[in-house]
Amino acid sequence: xxxxxxxxxxxxxxxxxxxxxxxxxxxxxxxxxxxxxxxxxxxxxxxxxxxxxxxxxxxxxxxxxxxxxxxxxxxxxxxxxxxxxxxxxxxxxxxxxxxxxxxxxxxxxxxxxxxxxxxxxxxxxxxxxxxxxxxxxxxxxxxxxxxxxxxxxxxxxxxxxxxxxxxxxxxxxxxxxxxxxxxxxxxxxxxxxxxxxxxxxxxxxxxxxxxxxxxxxxxxxxxxxxxxxxxxxxxxxxxxxxxxxxxxxxxxxxxxxxxxxxxxxxxxxxxxxxxxxxxxxxxxxxxxxxxxxxxxxxxxxxxxxxxxxxxxxxxxxxxxxxxxxxxxxxxxxxxxxxxxxxxxxxxxxxxxxxxxxxxxxxxxxxxxxxxxxxxxxxxxxxxxxxxxxxxxxxxxxxxxxxxxxxxx
Amino acid sequence: xxxxxxxxxxxxxxxxxxxxxxxxxxxxxxxxxxxxxxxxxxxxxxxxxxxxxxxxxxxxxxxxxxxxxxxxxxxxxxxxxxxxxxxxxxxxxxxxxxxxxxxxxxxxxxxxxxxxxxxxxxxxxxxxxxxxxxxxxxxxxxxxxxxxxxxxxxxxxxxxxxxxxxxxxxxxxxxxxxxxxxxxxxxxxxxxxxxxxxxxxxxxxxxxxxxxxxxxxxxxxxxxxxxxxxxxxxxxxxxxxxxxxxxxxxxxxxxxxxxxxxxxxxxxxxxxxxxxxxxxxxxxxxxxxxxxxxxxxxxxxxxxxxxxxxxxxxxxxxxxxxxxxxxxxxxxxxxxxxxxxxxxxxxxxxxxxxxxxxxxxxxxxxxxxxxxxxxxxxxxxxxxxxxxxxxxxxxxxxxxxxxxxxxxxxxxxxxxxxxxxxxxxxxxxxxxxxx
Numbered sequence: 029x030x031x032x033x034x035x036x037x038x039x040x041x042x043x044x045x046x047x048x049x050x051x052x053x054x055x056x057x058x059x060x061x062x063x064x065x066x067x068x069x070x071x072x073x074x075x076x077x078x079x080x081x082x083x084x085x086x087x088x089x090x091x092x093x094x095x096x097x098x099x100x101x102x103x104x105x106x107x108x109x110x111x112x113x114x115x116x117x118x119x120x121x122x123x124x125x126x127x128x129x130x131x132x133x134x135x136x137x138x139x140x141x142x143x144x145x146x147x148x149x150x151x152x153x154x155x156x157x158x159x160x161x162x163x164x165x166x167x168x169x170x171x172x173x174x175x176x177x178x179x180x181x182x183x184x185x186x187x188x189x190x191x192x193x194x195x196x197x198x199x200x201x202x203x204x205x206x207x208x209x210x211x212x213x214x215x216x217x218x219x220x221x222x223x224x225x226x227x228x229x230x231x232x233x234x235x236x237x238x239x240x241x242x243x244x245x246x247x248x249x250x251x252x253x254x255x256x257x258x259x260x261x262x263x264x265x266x267x268x269x270x271x272x273x274x275x276x277x278x279x280x281x282x283x284x285x286x287x288x289x290x291x292x293x294x295x296x297x298x299x300x301x302x303x304x305x306x307x308x309x310x311x312x313x314x315x316x317x318x319x320x321x322x323x324x325x326x327x328x329x330x331x332x333x334x335x336x337x338x339x340x341x342x343x344x345x346x347x348x349x350x351x352x353x354x355x356x357x358x359x360x361x362x363x364x365x366x367x368x369x370x371x372x373x374x375x376x377x378x379x380x381x382x383x384x385x386x387x388x389x390x391x392x393x394x395x396x397x398x399x400x401x402x403x404x405x406x407x408x409x410x411x412x413x414x415x416x417x418x419x420x421x422x423x424x425x426x427x428x429x430x431x432x433x434x435x436x
Numbered sequence: 437x438x439x440x441x442x443x444x445x446x447x448x449x450x451x452x453x454x455x456x457x458x459x460x461x462x463x464x465x466x467x468x469x470x471x472x473x474x475x476x477x478x479x480x481x482x483x484x485x486x487x488x489x490x491x492x493x494x495x496x497x498x499x500x501x502x503x504x505x506x507x508x509x510x511x512x513x514x515x516x517x518x519x520x521x522x523x524x525x526x527x528x529x530x531x532x533x534x535x536x537x538x539x540x541x542x543x544x545x546x547x548x549x550x551x552x553x554x555x556x557x558x559x560x561x562x563x564x565x566x567x568x569x570x571x572x573x574x575x576x577x578x579x580x581x582x583x584x585x586x587x588x589x590x591x592x593x594x595x596x597x598x599x600x601x602x603x604x605x606x607x608x609x610x611x612x613x614x615x616x617x618x619x620x621x622x623x624x625x626x627x628x629x630x631x632x633x634x635x636x637x638x639x640x641x642x643x644x645x646x647x648x649x650x651x652x653x654x655x656x657x658x659x660x661x662x663x664x665x666x667x668x669x670x671x672x673x674x675x676x677x678x679x680x681x682x683x684x685x686x687x688x689x690x691x692x693x694x695x696x697x698x699x700x701x702x703x704x705x706x707x708x709x710x711x712x713x714x715x716x717x718x719x720x721x722x723x724x725x726x727x728x729x730x731x732x733x734x735x736x737x738x739x740x741x742x743x744x745x746x747x748x749x750x751x752x753x754x755x756x757x758x759x760x761x762x763x764x765x766x767x768x769x770x771x772x773x774x775x776x777x778x779x780x781x782x783x784x785x786x787x788x789x790x791x792x793x794x795x796x797x798x799x800x801x802x803x804x805x806x807x808x809x810x811x812x813x814x815x816x817x818x819x820x821x822x823x824x825x826x827x828x829x830x831x832x833x834x835x836x837x838x839x840x841x842x843x844x845x846x847x848x849x850x851x852x853x854x855x856x857x858x859x860x861x862x863x864x865x866x867x868x869x870x871x
Contacts, residue, residue, distance in 0.1 A: 047855060048767055055760045062753050069746065096542035096552050098615065290542075290552055310823035311743040315750075318469060322754055325462055329761035332458065336768035388749070392742040 038365045045337070049369060052333055056373025056409055059326040061380035064405030065388065066315045068397050073308045077301075081129040082197070082234030084166035087120075087266050089275050089296040090128065093282060094259040095289040102256040103182060105286055112285065113262065114160070116278060118270035121164040124260050125157040127238045128165070130300045134238035137249065140219045141204050149222075150203045152196070152247040153237030156183075156255055157263075162195075164265050165235070170198060172214035172230030175252040179229070183255045190220060191252050193229040199246030201231050226251075240304055271296060323408075327416035334362060335420035345424055346431025355425045362421035363414065370413045374406045381405060445797035452769065459765045460805045466758025467809025467845045469751040472816045474841070475833055477748050480640070480740040484629035485568065488692075489730040491531075492567065493699075495524065495689040497710060498724035501668035505721075512724050515664065518655075518680040520713075521687035525561050525651070529705040530691035531698065532567045535651060536560035537687050538635065538662030543613040543647075545600045555596065555613070556662070558635075558645040559654040565591070565622075567692045568634060575607035575622035578650060582621070586652040591622040596646045614657045618649075631739045633730055635688045637663035640739045661686050683718070691727075703727060759852045762805075766798065767856035777861060790861045795850065798857065802849025806842035813841075 042049045093109065095102060106124050113122040127134030138149040159175040161167070172195070181191045201210040204218065213228045220226060235248045266274045275294055283291045302309065338345070345358060385397040449456045483489050497520055498505075498512035506513035516524075521535035536558050544552040564570070565577035574597075578589045590611060597606055597620075606620045631640035653659070658676040667684035693699045706725045713719050728736055777790055814833060 047859065048764055051760050051764045051767070055757055055764070058753055058757050058760070062750055062757070066750060069743075094542060094554055096544060290554065292554060306824060307741055307743065310820065311747070313823055314472075314747060314820065318747075318750065318754060321465055321469075322757060325465060325758055325761055328458060328462070329764055332761075332768060333764050336771070340771070384749075384753070388746055392746055394742075394746070 034361060034364055035368065038361065038368060042365065042368065048333055048336075052330060052369050053373045053376060055326055055329050056370055056413060057376030057380050059322055059412075060374060060377030060405050060409040061384045062322055063319050063408055064377075064381045064401050065384050065397065066319050067404070067408075068385075068401050069394065070312050070315045070319075072395060073312045077305045077308055077312075079236075080234060081236040082165070082167060082232070083129055083236075083297070084265055085130075085297045085301060087268060087271050088165070088263060089266070089271060089294065090131075090261060090263045090300075091275075091279055091282075091294040092259055092261050092292050093286075093289050094292060096258070097288040100258060100288045102258055102260065105289065106254065106256065106260050108285070109260070109262065109282060110160075112281070113264055113278060116274070116281075118267050118274050119278075120265045120267060121160050122262055122264040123157040123160045123164045124254055124262055125155060125161065126255055126261070127153070127155060128261075128263050128297075129236040129238060130240065130297060130304055131238045132240070132300075132304060136237065136244075136247075137220050138222070139200065139204060139249065140222065141216070143219050143222060148203075150200060150247065151244045152200045152249040153239075153242070153244075155235070155248055155250045156253040157250065158252055158254055161250060162232070164263055166265065167235055168233040169195075170231050170233045171201075171211045172228065174230060180252040180254060183253050190224045190226055192227060193252065194218075194226050195230045195232055195250040196228055197235045197246060197248045198231055198233055200249060201228070203247060220249075323412050327412050330366065330413045330416040331420055334366060334417045335423070337365075338362065338420050338424045342427055342431055343434070345427040346429055346434075349427065349429035350432040358427070359421050359425045362417060362424055366413055366417040366421075367410070370410055373413075374409055377405065377409060378402055441793045441796050444793055445800050448797055449800060455765065455769055456801065459762050459769075459801055460808055462758045462761045462765065463802060463805025463845055463849060464808035464812055466755035466848075467806055467841050468812035468816055469754045470844070471809060471813035471833065471837060471841045472820060473744065473748040473751040474837055475813070475817060476744045476820070477740060478834070478837065479832070480631065480744060481734070482630065483731060483734065484631065484633065485730055488569065491692050491694065492730050493691050493693060493702075493727040494729075494733045495691055495706070496726040496728070497706070497719070498721045499683055499685070499713075499719050500721055502720035504668070506668070510724070512726055513666070513685050515666075515685035516687050516689045517683060517685055518687060521689055522651070524689060524691075524706075524709065525563075527705070527709070530702050531694045532563035532692040533690070534561040534564035534567055535687045535689045536564055536635065537654070538637065538645060539654060539659040540662060541614045541657065541659055543600075543611065545611060547610070547612065548600055550600065555646045557659070558648045559651045559659065560648055561651050563692070564648070567690065568629070570627055571625040572622050573625045574605045575620070577648075578621050583650050583652070586650055586656055588616055588618045588653070589621045589650065590618045591624065591648040592620060593624050593644060593646050594626055597623040614653075614659075616657075631734060633734055633737075633739075634690060635663065636737060636739070637688075640737070655680055663688075699727070755848070759848045762801075762849060763852035763856060766801075766853045767859075770794065770856045770860035773860060787861060791857060794857045794861065795853070798849050798853035799846055802846040803842065805849065806845030809841060809845060810838050 093105065095105065110122060110124060113119055134153055136151050136153045139152050140147040140149055155161070158180040159177055162169060162174050175193060175195070179191060179193050181189065183189060196213060198210060201213040205213050210231065213231060215228065217225045217227050232250070234246065235250070237245045237248055239245070264274070264278065275296065279291045279294045348358065381397070381402065388394050389396050485492065495516065496512040496514060497516055499517060499520065500506040500513055505511060516535070525533045525535050538556065539559055540554055540556050542552055543555045562577050562579065562583045565572075573594065577591060578587065582589050590613070592600070592606065597603060600606070600611065601609065606623060609620050611618050611620060628644055632642055632644065636642075655677070661679070663686060665684055665686045667682060669683050671682045671684060672678045691702065693702055703725065707723060710719050710723050710725060780790060810833070817833060
């Protein structure tokens with residue numbers, strides 16, 4: 029027997045209990061609107077946080093060494109520190125750098141392919157580190173080659189000298205020379221801040237700027253320089269699972285090695301990332317909790333209504349059983365009744381989802397809901413409500429046909 | 437009579453424990469969600485200096501690139517240059533004026549027997565303290581002559597004083613820092629404005645600095661440029677004074693103006709100032725000065741995170757779902773009470789009395805839901821506090837919100853229970869007894 033033949037009687041039965049049916053339909057509709065929009069925002073944030081920065085985020089940490097005495101020698105300190113760090117067991121490589129992705133501090137330059145007035149200005153975040161940088165950050169060289177030791181310049185803060193060669197991120201090369209010609213940047217001369225000519229020595233696959241929300245986050249330029257400062261930042265990549273112990277032991281060793289400075293701001297890249305994205309991580313976590321709790325509340329509501337209806341109709345169920353309806357048919361009846369309510373609720377839900385999304389998009393800088401979320405939302409709400417009704421429906425199934433003969 | 441209804445209501449709640457607990461929990465969850473987001477929204481949109489909000493003005497001048505506005509479409513930059521900061525503060529055309537910036541340097545309290553540490557500092561003008569009602573426990577800010585002579589004076593935060601001087605009155609004591617000897621002139625009491633409207637370059641809810649020094653010392657000690665620095669024109673050389681003389685912006689400029697009259701006088705002064713600078717070859721853009729009071733400034737900076745506002749709307753809908761759920765549960769429960777209602781009506785209770793009794797039950801349920809909701813919200817806010825680490829006092833539940841949401845819970849439950857109660861009480865007694 030076709031189960032859908034039952035749709036008519038079930039629907040008519042529902043119209044006899046309009047108030048509770050309408051409540052459930054609204055509950056399902058609003059729940060779907062919240063869950064669908066919430067999931068879209070959550071996924072959007074999640075993919076934003078999980079973007080690749082181009083570096084090894086898992087086993088890298090950084091620290092700052094700040095000299096504070098009059099006779100502190102920044103250059104000698106950097107040289108001996110780097111020698112010590114690189115020779116430490118468990119360290120893959122290390123550099124002194126002005127900045128790194130996810131650090132949120134640094135500066136940028138404007139690059140041009142010629143000094144023409146109308147040549148486009150391409151902003152790119154500036155990184156200054158020596159030839160060990162590629163290995164330390166685990167960057168992939170996709171064209172040209174790395175610096176040699178001779179390329180690296182020692183600069184002090186007042187020095188505005190530029191090294192003769194630089195590396196670019198692929199996105200920067202693409203912005204300068206176009207989608208198909210980015211590889212041709214190698215060997216070409218580009219201009220920094222409209223006057224300084226430099227030659228591109230190589231291109232790395234990806235290296236993010238230090239500021240995650242910067243609109244040109246993919247653009248960066250690496251110059252082989254070590255800037256001496258009383259404060260120096262070291263970035264250190266370790267072998268797998270050595271991160272935590274090296275973070276502790278290395279900073280202690282460095283502090284002991286030279287007492288004219290303090291070692292501070294010891295953090296892993298992962299910690300820096302969690303801090304930078306704290307608000308986004310909070311949004312994702314809160315929304316996920318809301319979605320789960322809401323699913324739970326609505327499931328409870330649906331289950332509650334179903335068991336109430338079943339209790340009220342125990343005698344009717346008994347009569348149907350006595351007249352020959354199988355247990356399966358009783359189960360089907362309640363599942364189908366629930367599916368009907370859910371279908372109406374989902375139709376309302378689609379409408380509410382879109383209205384809510386239009387409202388949110390117009391008020392806040394959100395991206396419009398991708399259309400695939402609608403079927404996803406409908407599926408979720410059906411799954412929630414059908415699962416919720418299983419237990420009461422199974423109870424209905426076990427109502428004995430003898431019930432037909434009893435009065436309440 | 438009232439106490440009798442109360443007893444009946446409580447009896448009825450306890451008779452169906454699971455059902456009542458579910459209803460209360462449902463309401464509590466909705467209330468908790470709303471309370472949490474409402475707390476976030478209100479503390480983010482709080483005006484920490486409301487009593488002076490209309491007298492404190494953020495000064496913005498447009499010294500930017502002639503070909504490109506600092507902030508699209510046509511807004512001036514948010515900070516000012518060293519040159520303008522000093523000129524405007526020294527002109528003394530407002531009741532009070534202060535320019536400030538974040539910086540840092542090494543403090544070496546060897547005399548106090550402590551290891552050196554790096555302190556985050558604010559270089560600022562003496563008016564900064566009276567302008568923002570900064571509370572002192574010991575001493576005060578520096579005076580006119582100290583500011584003028586760039587004396588080595590320092591004001592410590594309460595924590596720093598605790599760390600270095602063990603919390604004792606350190607006014608007049610000396611402290612070795614930045615390679616020189618400074619004299620402590622004042623110690624602040626706890627002071628953490630949230631949002632930190634006067635300088636939000638490290639976020640609207642960042643911690644206040646550890647010490648405060650006269651603005652002029654920034655140049656003398658060549659202190660680093662903290663906060664946000666941005667330049668539209670390349671700096672001529674990498675020398676420190678080249679940066680100070682450049683068009684690079686970094687300084688937070690605020691003025692206090694007593695009345696509207698003073699305000700119009702001050703904005704006229706600003707116009708004249710920019711005109712005069714134009715004649716010196718600066719300020720290539722059209723005059724575009726802006727004076728935002730604290731309220732306007734907070735609004736402009738969109739301190740309330742949009743995500744939080746979105747979550748607030750979602751939590752309101754969440755509450756709606758919870759109330760609908762509560763309505764279904766109540767309706768189901770009252771359905772089973774038909775014969776009881778009929779019996780009571782037949783024994784002489786009138787329609788109003790019955791409505792009264794069941795309404796009381798609903799109010800009780802709503803109230804319990806509200807209380808449990810507040811409790812869940814407090815727990816939830818602890819979780820949220822961990823997520824928003826570094827946002828400070830964002831997540832303290834305030835008593836107005838607490839009372840408000842309990843009222844909302846009761847009101848919401850009454851609305852939710854209205855139709856079920858009415859339908860349950862309406863039918864004629866004879867029919868119900870027959871069932």
